[in-house]
Amino acid sequence: MKNPNAQNQKTDSSRPRFSFPFSIPRWLIGLVIGIIVFAVLANFSKSFWYFEVIENDQVGVTIEAGEIQGVVQPGIAYDIGLFVNLVKITTSAVAITVDDPELITIDKQRIGLEVTADVFRPREADIVISNYSRYKNIYLNDESLQQRMTAFTLQAMKVCVGDKKFDEAVIGSGRDDLRACIDEELSGLAEPLGLEVRNVAVPQITISPEVQAGLDAIVQSRLATEKAKQDAEKAKQEAVAQQAVEEGRIRVDQSKLQEEARQQAILQELKKQQLEAELAVIQQQTVNADAQLKLTQAQQAIADEQAKVDIAKELALAEMYARHPEYVALQIALANAEAIKDSDKFIYTPAGVFPQLILSNGVLPTVPLK
Numbered sequence: 001m002k003n004p005n006a007q008n009q010k011t012d013s014s015r016p017r018f019s020f021p022f023s024i025p026r027w028l029i030g031l032v033i034g035i036i037v038f039a040v041l042a043n044f045s046k047s048f049w050y051f052e053v054i055e056n057d058q059v060g061v062t063i064e065a066g067e068i069q070g071v072v073q074p075g076i077a078y079d080i081g082l083f084v085n086l087v088k089i090t091t092s093a094v095a096i097t098v099d100d101p102e103l104i105t106i107d108k109q110r111i112g113l114e115v116t117a118d119v120f121r122p123r124e125a126d127i128v129i130s131n132y133s134r135y136k137n138i139y140l141n142d143e144s145l146q147q148r149m150t151a152f153t154l155q156a157m158k159v160c161v162g163d164k165k166f167d168e169a170v171i172g173s174g175r176d177d178l179r180a181c182i183d184e185e186l187s188g189l190a191e192p193l194g195l196e197v198r199n200v201a202v203p204q205i206t207i208s209p210e211v212q213a214g215l216d217a218i219v220q221s222r223l224a225t226e227k228a229k230q231d232a233e234k235a236k237q238e239a240v241a242q243q244a245v246e247e248g249r250i251r252v253d254q255s256k257l258q259e260e261a262r263q264q265a266i267l268q269e270l271k272k273q274q275l276e277a278e279l280a281v282i283q284q285q286t287v288n289a290d291a292q293l294k295l296t297q298a299q300q301a302i303a304d305e306q307a308k309v310d311i312a313k314e315l316a317l318a319e320m321y322a323r324h325p326e327y328v329a330l331q332i333a334l335a336n337a338e339a340i341k342d343s344d345k346f347i348y349t350p351a352g353v354f355p356q357l358i359l360s361n362g363v364l365p366t367v368p369l370k
Contacts, residue, residue, distance in 0.1 A: 052077050057092040059123050061132055068132060071125035089128065089139045093118035093198075096146055098153040101206065109166035112206035113157050115182055119149050122194040131194040138193060149190065149197075156185035170205055178202060 053076055054060045060072035063085045077086055096119060101112035121139055122128050128139075137144045160181035161169055168174040183200035190197050321328045 052086050052088070054088060058088045058090055059128065061087040061089060061128060063087060068129055071128045073123075087140070089121055090142075091121050091123050093120055094142050094145055094149075095119075096149045096153065098150050098157070100154055100157050103157060103161040105161055105164055105166045105169055107165045110207070111161065111166070111170060112204075113161065113202060114204035114206075115153050115157060115200065115202055117149070117153065117183075117186065117200045118198045119145060119190065120196040120198065121145070122196070127194040135193050138195075145195075148193070149186075149195075152186055152189040153182070156182045156189065159185050170207065175202060175205065 052060065054072060054074045056074045058074060060077050062069040062072060062077070072086070095116065097114065097116045099112070099114050103111050103113055105111065122131070132139060138148055139145075160178055163181070164174070164178065169178050179200060179202045182202065183197065186200060187197045321331075
């Protein structure tokens with residue numbers, strides 16, 4: 001009996017066998033298979049656990065089986081469960097810039113505005129939880145956020161510009177009022193979404209060439225009017241200044257005259273005082289002279305009386321001498337006796353003979369006596 005597998009064995013033996021030109025280590029094959037299995041398991045396990053780092057400008061929303069469990073602040077977040085997930089929301093500023101070249105003011109003037117602002121997503125847990133399901137795309141996608149805020153900004157711009165006149169929206173402090181209005185309107189529109197708007201600015205306002213030309217004309221007219229007012233005010237001020245100068249000069253002259261009059265009055269007063277002093281001196285001198293005259297008169301009277309006494313005495317002596325010659329001779333003798341001293345010498349010569357003095361130098365003649 002033939003072996004039924006003999007033919008097959010023969011056929012198999014006739015086929016060529018495939019063999020690798022080199023041998024692959026079993027440990028390498030195991031490593032590759034392990035890596036593939038780990039990757040599959042890791043991908044499959046994302047629904048069962050997470051371990052994430054939340055940055056300072058982020059908050060994390062923890063979700064389990066499609067339901068929000070809470071909001072995690074910056075730090076390390078991890079959880080293990082069935083179908084758990086962590087979604088990160090960036091809370092740093094998202095800048096928006098919106099242009100609208102066609103805005104109509106209440107007085108039907110066209111202007112263009114450029115508005116910039118910073119938009120912040122919420123960090124508070126209650127706001128995030130209440131709004132995440134409705135505004136998930138806005139919270140996670142910057143482009144969606146910018147599109148929504150651009151629409152809000154355009155609406156706020158139209159509302160604020162439409163309620164103002166051209167001058168109130170464009171000129172002077174009206175720009176700041178316009179910016180405040182846009183900020184308020186934009187914040188009111190963004191608040192229900194849990195968004196916060198800051199740093200709203202209106203850096204650029206554009207107007208049509210016709211309006212610009214009209215404004216330039218108004219400005220030129222206003223400048224001309226202001227210049228005319230300034231010229232008038234300048235002339236007025238110059239007149240006032242000139243008047244002040246004249247008044248000052250007059251006051252100076254008056255002051256000089258008043259000072260001269262005051263000095264003259266002082267000088268006259270001094271002269272008056274000097275004359276009064278001199279008069280007092282003259283009066284005193286007059287009094288002194290009168291007193292001296294009276295004294296002199298009194299002294300003269302006394303001298304007269306004394307003279308009368310002396311004369312009376314002399315007259316009495318003369319009368320006595322006249323009556324008694326012998327008394328006169330006696331007085332002469334007494335006088336001669338008193339005149340002769342003990343040391344006197346007398347030389348008696350005969351009558352008619354001239355006496356001579358004999359000294360060591362010779363004889364000197366004497367004066368003849370009569």
